[in-house]
Amino acid sequence: MEQLPGMRPRGAARDPMTDDEQIRTYLRSVQSSLHVSRVHRRRVLEEIESHILDGSAEHMLTGATRSEAVARVIDELGPPEIVGMAFVQDSSPVSRITGVRRWLPLVLPGALLAMVVGGIVWVVTIGVRQGWTLGSQIALWSYVRTGAIAALLVLAAAFSIRRADHDRAWRWRAWACTGCVVAYLMFDLVARLRLIVT
């Protein structure tokens, strides 16, 4: 097999590469054969880098120089193209939540956004047909503000759901967006009730 740039055969004389350069070169070579999603790739590269740093720290305790220690751990990990390909063969996402359930945290933020967009269309239609009153301008501003918040929550929930495919800890962040919508609606409801009461 053709040698990847920056890699050397085992036992060959070492290039005068710094330790960090060795690590970077190895990670770059792994990355080039790692055809998985961006999020998964980042996780894999972080884990391998962490492995090299942990391993070299342990080898240094036995008297190896940092350079020797890094080279040893890299040798133990194996050829970078094989490491990368092993992940490609097992590239199934970490999360087992699939189908409709996967997107459940997006329902409430999405519903709020849809309602607000409907409200904006309605206010603009009334405003254009019957003229812009102070009331319709205030309503439009209120809808735009709520729409901006809902759009942000939709984006945050979608991002968290995608991250949760590779890191389950992100799942609760996706649900936190639903929590934010509930909190916002409660806050809005309380504000409206106060207005009615006063």
Next chain:
Amino acid sequence: MRGYLGMLLLAVLTSGPAHGYALSAELRRRSNGLLLVVEGSLYPALHRLEAAGLVASSSEIIDGRRRRLYEITAEGKEALEEEIRSWNNFQACVHEVLREIP
């Protein structure tokens, strides 16, 4: 080796949560250095176990860098017991066959 790597990783994780390098070091230690795990195959195996719900992972920042800790789940413990039973049966079968060598 690949067929047993999952079981071995689950077995090591029963001692408590660990990150990738600690797992490979523990495998080496417990096998007196005889078990030659290609360390690059360790993480795909861990990801497979996580996808199957047998281990869970969490990411934390230690000494300024992100590290991922793996721990066995309740499902993982059940799967390990099943794997051990199956391994013992296999071992007993092989033993029976070898016993009759004249």
